[in-house]
Amino acid sequence: MATMTSADLRVHNQARLLRAVHDAPEPLTRAAAARLLTIGRNTAGALVGELERARLLHEIPAASTGRGRPTTLLVPHPEGPLAFAADIREDSWTLAQIALGGELTELESGEHDRTPAVFTQIREAVERHATDRLAAVGIAIAGPIWDGRWLHISHLGWDAVDLDEHLGDAWPTVIGNDARLAGLAEARRGALRGTGTAMHFHIDFDIGGTLLLAGDSQGGAHNIAGEFGHMPLTGSPLRCMCGALGCWSLDVGTNALMRRFGKAPGYGAGRELGREVLRRAEEGDAKAAKAVDDNAAALGRGLGALANALDPEAISLSGLGVDLIRLRRSLIEETCEAGLMAFRRSEAPPIVAGTVGEIGPLRGAAEIAFDEVLTPEWLGSRL
C-alpha cells in the first residue's frame, strides 16, 4: 500500500484507466470505462482528456449501440508508447512490437548460434526499429534467470551468463522465463483470464510453469520461481541435468519422449522427433502410443500433486501440453484425480489448453514490458 496524496490520486486513477484499456478483451468505451472503474462521467472525461493530451489515449467515435448519446472508444494514441517483445528459442528469435491494448506486429526474426551473441542481434534489431515511442523491451527465453540478470541455460551451455554485459541500457529491459511468460499471457489474455489463483505449465523439451495470482506471475525471491519440472513428482530414478534426482521433467516433455526411442535428450535437436512420436501415436503405433501414454500419465500425476499444494482454480497448458490434452485428456484427468486428496476430487481444477498459442512467451514478454509503463511513476513523469 503506497503513499498517496491528493495529487497522486489522479495518477493512480489514470493508471487504473490505462490498465483497464490495456487489459480489456475488446476496446472499451469511455462510458463503459467509467462504469468499470466506478468513477463519474465527469471524472472519466477529465482523466481521458489529460491522457489524450499526454498522447497516451485516443478517442474515436464509437458505433452507437442503441438509444442514448453516442460515446467514444478508448484506443491507444497513434503517438503513444510501444513495447517491443523478443522471444528467444533454441536457435531462432522473434521481435515484435506491441501497442497498448495488445495489438501485436511482428518486426523481424532470425536465427542465432546458441551463444549470448543473440542478445547483440536482438539489441541491434531493436535499434533498427526503435522510435521515440518505444518505452520498454521485454524478452522471453527458455531457462532460469537469476534476479533478472544471471542466465543458467544448461542446454545452451550457458552457466552464469551476465545479461548486464549483453543488454544495453538504452531502454528499460525486462526478461523472463518463457514458461512463466506463456502463463502470464494466458492469465492476462487467454484461458486463465479472470482467475484469482491458477497455474500454467509450458511443456517443451521439459516442463516449466508459473503460479498466477490475480493475473500476476509469481517470481519468488530471485525471480526464478516456477521450476516445477524440477520436483521429483513421478518417482523417476534418473538424474536430471539440472543436478537433482528424479525430476518431473524426466517423465514429461519432448526429452522424455525422445528417451523412449533411445535418443539422447538433447535440446533443440529433438523437437522434430517429438512431433513424429505424436504423429505415430495418432496413427496407431503401439510403442509411440505407450510413450505418449506415459507422458500424459506423468503429467497428470504431477498436476494432481501440485493442485494439492497450491489449490488452483484452473490449470492451463501450452506447447506439447496442448497436444497431450487433445490426445490424452481423460488419462491426464484420471491420473491427476488419483493424485488429488480424496476430498478435492469432486471439484478438481479444470485442465485446459492455453488459448494464446505459440506466441505465448512473446505476449507475456510484452506484458512485463507494459507492466513497466503502466505504473504511477512512469505515468507521473509522462504527464
Add this chain to the structure above:
Amino acid sequence: MATMTSADLRVHNQARLLRAVHDAPEPLTRAAAARLLTIGRNTAGALVGELERARLLHEIPAASTGRGRPTTLLVPHPEGPLAFAADIREDSWTLAQIALGGELTELESGEHDRTPAVFTQIREAVERHATDRLAAVGIAIAGPIWDGRWLHISHLGWDAVDLDEHLGDAWPTVIGNDARLAGLAEARRGALRGTGTAMHFHIDFDIGGTLLLAGDSQGGAHNIAGEFGHMPLTGSPLRCMCGALGCWSLDVGTNALMRRFGKAPGYGAGRELGREVLRRAEEGDAKAAKAVDDNAAALGRGLGALANALDPEAISLSGLGVDLIRLRRSLIEETCEAGLMAFRRSEAPPIVAGTVGEIGPLRGAAEIAFDEVLTPEWLGSRL
C-alpha cells in the same frame, strides 16, 4: 486496485497507519509513524486525532530519546477493538484475546470429545468473555477447510462438517488451517517478518504449510492451499490416508516416526511416542536415531524440491520441525541442497526454526481476525 475518491484517501491512510501500529514489533511513536508512512507531521496529527476520537488509537507520552520535542507513543485504545482467537488441537482447545499490536491474553482452555461439539464449546466460551469490544473471531484447526466452510479432518473422522451449522454469526468469524496460520504468524511477527516470498512448514503428525507472499498466506481457489505434505516428494510406495499415493507426510512427522516403531499412525494418540523417539535418539538409541535421520532427510528432500518450484527467500519450520533443526540441521541442509537445481545451491534459502513458538496457530488466527478489522470498509463504518 480499488476505487479511490479524495474522501477514501483519508480512510486509506488511516488503515495504513493502524496496520503499521499493529504490525510494528515495538510500539511506534507518532513521529516515527509519520516517517514510516512518508506523510507530514501535520497529516499524522490529523489522522491520529481522528483515530483517537474513534477509540482506535491512544496516545501516551513517549520516553524521550535525545534532543527534540518529545512525541507520543501510539498504543491501542483502552476501548478499542479486540479479536478472539481459538486454537483447536486434537483433544483440547484454547481461547485467547488479542489487542491491536498483538498483545495476547489467554482467556480459557478446555478439552473436547473430538466431535464438532467443540465448536459449541468455543462459541459458548466466546460468549462468556465477549464485550462490545470484540470485533472478530479467528479459529485455527488442524485440517483442510474448503472455502472456509467445509471441514475435512480425516483423523477426527470429520468428512464434510459444515461449519455454518456449528458457528454462530454473532461475530465475524474466520477459520484457517493451523499450519497456514502458524506460517502467517511467522511472516507477521516471527522468523519470516519482512520477507517477500517465503514458505513455512508446520510438522506435527504430518506436514502442512503455506506460501507467504509479502506477509500474506496464500489460500488458493478454495482457501485450501498449503497441503504440501500431500505431494509425492520422497518416493514413498505407501498409500496415504488422504487418498493419494506416496505423500511426503508418509515420511515426515510424528506419524512417520511411529510407523518406524510398528505403531499404527493414529493421530492424537502418538504425540508422546514421537517425543519419546526424539529423546531416545538424543540419548544414542540407534533405531531411534535412524528414524530421526530418515525423517530429517525426507524433510530436506522435500524442501529442496519446493524451493526449486517456489524460490523462497527463507523457509521456517514449526512443531516437530524445530526439533529436527536442533538435532539434524546439517542433514536437512544437505538433503535440501541435493534436491536443489545446481545453480541454486550457492544461495540456498535459509532453513530456520520459527520464533513464534507453540502459539503460532493462535497468533495466526488472531492475525486473520484482525485482517477483517483493519480494512477501509470496517474503518469507514467505525469513524
Add this chain to the structure above:
DNA sequence: GTTGTTTTGTTCTTACTGAGAACATAACAT
C-alpha cells in the same frame, strides 16, 4: 544558568481531487 540546537507539534494557506447536481446533446422509439 544561559544560549543554541534539534526534533516534533500546530496552525494556516494552498493546490488539487472526485462527487454531485443541473443542464446540454445526440442517438433511438413511438
Add this chain to the structure above:
DNA sequence: ATGTTATGTTCTCAGTAAGAACAAAACAAC
C-alpha cells in the same frame, strides 16, 4: 414531431495532504 435514454459538460463543493512558518519541549555546550 415528440418522448426516452444514455452520455457529455459545466459548475460548485466538501475534503485531502503538502508546505511554510512558527511554537514548544527536550538536550548540549559553554
